[in-house]
Amino acid sequence: MRREFPSLSSDAAAVRQRIEGMEKILERMFVIPGINKPVGLDVLLDLIPGVGTISAAALGSYIAWEARNLGMSKWQMVRMGGNIGFDMLLGAIPWIGAVPDLFFRSNTRNLRIIKRHLDKHHPHTKMIDAPPRSVP
Structure with a gap:
């Protein structure tokens, strides 16, 4: 009998967990002290000219690929592709693009686009998000 890992499942709840994790790594890995601005791998990769921008876009495309597997509409996919493309254009400017x-x-x-889709079509995957912690 073959057992699949829950995190590798095509179940909507597992997909939601994976894309939320990827978004956190790409956008909110740590907070810059002093300005309390979250930063992730996406910004760090933009500091590497050329290769970094392409790598960040590829990682962002993974989120869109997972969304496609959820059966999202073509319009939603186009919007997500536009977001990735615009981000890639911004990141193409060495150093300043970050x-x-x-x-x-x-x-x-x-992620917001995907969550709206999941909340509408797969409401059982909805999780209660913890409110952001305030920094004294």
């Missing part, structure tokens, strides 16, 4: 990436978070935007 600054706008702090404010235009394509992966967070795409």
